[in-house]
Amino acid sequence: MKWLLRFVFALILSLTVSVVSAQDAPFTIQADDVLQPAVAALYEAKYGAAPVFADADADLLATRDRAVLPADFVGAPPHFLPDAFFVTESQQAAEFVEFAVSPDGQQALIDAGFLPASITVIDQVGNVVEIPQPVRRVITAYSIATYLVYGVGASDRLVSAGYLGARDPVGAARMEAIDPRFPEVSSVVISQTEINVEQVAELQPDVIFTSTRAAWLDTVAELRIPVVLFQGESPERMKESMLLAGQVFGPNAAAQAAAWVDYYDSIFSQVVDQTDDLSAEQRPRVLMVGTEPLRVISGDMYQTDIIAAAGGQSVTAELTGFWNDVNLEQIVLWNPDTIIIVPYGNVTPETLINSPEWQIIPAVQNGQVYKMPSWVAPWDAPVPDSVLGIIWLAQKLFPGRVELDCAAEAVTFFNVFYGHAIPQDEIAAVCAS
Amino acid sequence: MSRMLEASDITHAYTAGVPVLRGISLTLEPGTILYLLGRNGCGKTTLMQCLSGALKPTSGQIALDGRDIHTYTSTERAQRIGLIPQLHTPAFAYTVREMILMGRAPHLGLFGTPSKADYVVADDALASVGLAHYRDRPYTQLSGGERQLVLIARGLAQQCRVLLMDEPDSHLDLNNQQRVMEIVARLAAEGLSFIVTSHVPNNALTYAHRVLLMKAGRALSYGDPAYTLTELLLSEAYDMETEVIYETAGGSRTARAILPKRRAS
């Protein structure tokens, strides 16, 4: 009798739930017993009702098994928990997935106890920073960090950001195509060197991203806003930067960051595999110049590692610090085979080719002077896009040897990490420059 | 030709209706020393500026060698009238000789530099004030009296015929006052003319050929020291009671000293 009552009660309850769900949620969810409570919590928060779970052929799949993904899948599917993600093709369900990875979805999972209310990260100078979750508003006072936020798929949380490479009309138009909020977000820019604390306070950020060179850390510390410092001047540190940015924005961002690291590693190793066996003599001597023809990179900079990865050797690897000014006699002594000009600044190959003085450099005489391209973010800097810089540079140094296609990879890269389709013909022209 | 500098009925007002000089007339003859005496603010400095040609009086005429002083160019004027300023320290430590050579400016072109002849003139000027051995010393290291003598030498190197001296006896001890004024007197005897402002009436008594006693922009008295430096006029000029001490020798009475009288307390 007792058993029967319990059964009837459960039956009535499930029928009631089914009726309600059938009205509000025209999609079914497949999830195993472990994931069901978390999915239900998200569903409750979104629709105020319990979801309908199905054992097969559901509109939405919640899983921890990457095997369900296509073999050639690049990137990370939307993660709602650190190890669990959604797969769907239904439009209705897509809206739910979007909610699940949003700060509101994060909040629902925090309330239900599936995610922590606060996390602790160690930034790139070793500071331990406690960051309450979810992070809804972020200021990037270091424009390289802005692209990290895009790379981990959290750009909707930017409230103020500097954008490298987006000052000119072309860059700005491209950036606005990627993110319609670009004009609004870039209207207030907090620089590394100067800060208006009241302006920062008014923006009510949950966290501030900046570089180790920021000059105002003590002032901002007064606001009790978590500050995360980035310094990605090597491939390893660059990867750490991405993972750190991912951590801050919750499970989905962390998964996107990890996916980027995988992608970066795969490209890196594909290039390195094809350049690894080059002897020192076979490695072209590369001079990378900056915003002045006589301003060169140092060995401490990320650019030196990019050159090495692409199979070259930077002639300025012995220099330390940041940018260095040199004179032409030293460049004659370095005798570079190829000169690469950074994507930004007014220096062009013509600047050197048309200069009578530079004619004494064989690389200039042989026309081995190139300006590294970029879409928006500069491909030489420690930003996610630098993976494309490695491909481009490898192809310039060893045409045909490295089998990666710069334009095709760029399309994939922007699709996956910026969620944006860039025009095929335009990127092909950029890559070919 | 005997009247080198002649001022007639000079009136000057910096602000219209508030004259600081009223109807001053004077005549300077070669080889004479004219003292301007009077209280602070009586108009001595303004009168000096008018006489040097730097300031054009509101009304009245100043003639230099019979010609209106303002018809001369500044160079021509500087060849005839020199000004010996009050003691000051220049920003740079010029040598005594370099200071004196500057007196040659009115005789050189804008782009000119002193020639050998100019050096001779300068060195002679220095010798005539008795400081030849100081030629290469920095001017800034000299004593006040020596600097005053160097400035006189500069006036000599300027080879002008009238030298205006602005309080040459201020900041100098009694010995140096005498040293400076004896040289002035000797140069006057050689034919140079001086106009001297001073707050030491006793020096006027000793060295002046003419005295202009001024009060509130007016000439209280003008003429021979024996007639201008009297107890009555001095008391009037300085708004105090003064006493003049005379020396009587051989039937003539000569004033020897001007003293203030103690106030009855």
Next chain:
Amino acid sequence: MRVVTLRRVWTAAGTRIGGRDLVYAGLLLLPFVLMIATLMIGLYGISIENVTRALLSPVFPGLADGLSQTEITLVLRIRLPRVLSAVLIGAALASTGVAFQGIFKNPLVDSNLLGVTSGAGFGAALALLIGGTTIVVQGFAFGFGLLAVSLAYLGSRLYSTAPMIVLTLMGILIGSFFGSLTSLMKYIADPLNTLPAITFWLLGGLTGVTWNSVPILALLTVLGSFFLWLVRWRLNILSLGDAEAATLGMNPNRLKLSIIVCATLMTAAAVAVGGVIGWIGLVIPHAGRIIVGPDHKRLIPASLALGASFLLLIDTVSRTLLPTEVPIGILTGLIGVPLLIVLLRRNRTGW
């Protein structure tokens, strides 16, 4: 009537050559000797013989036989314009420093007193912001340098009293105004594209100098120095003050204005090519006074030679000490201060 009789008691100038005259003559020769010496030095080793042959090759083309194009280009297109620019800029900054100290009766000023460098700095920053080429940047720097001083001068004409003091005050005001504008330019400049270029320019240096920069710099420096040389003795009189200059028959204001115009043109040209190079205009005049005395008759030529030699020396160290260029601002202090202290020890007169 002649008051001063021409008694020849003391030796007149020029009749005896003393140690000081030898020092002076040596000083005037110094920049020429140093120019030849520093042309021989560079990171890229070229033998003295080859440098000499390269230098003479424009006149005797046969001498170029056997020289590599690299050697010829380095000597004629890199070292020579750079050495000449260093000489011209050093001479211009030092001599205008002397001129300004003289006419402002103040040994603690230089030709930037009226804001020429601040104006030029802003002009360069503005040109870099709008993406100008080297020539545009130099043109803007030059133009805004002149504009700053003109504004200071016009501002001072609003007052009739104490014009030099008001002019100085105006110069300081206009200078800080343009300094703020430059900060504004830096604030709105793209931190990756433009800001480094502005900072680089403001730091000063001759790293990128080519022949393109030399003609205007040379023309203005030579003409300006010639004018300062012509009026050099009058600077003595101007340094005594307006009133005394007037009693010595001068029109001080007209001459001072001419000197300000001349010095400003020279400084603007120097700053346009070399960026902001401090210290020389302030300190070289003092070194000059210690060596030849305060008389501008010798001080102007001496400061031309001393400024030229000093900047040439500094710049040679800057371009040869390390693989990277050592900023001139660091070297002027590190080399200049000990040199000045040595000179001060020998100085007996003060200034």
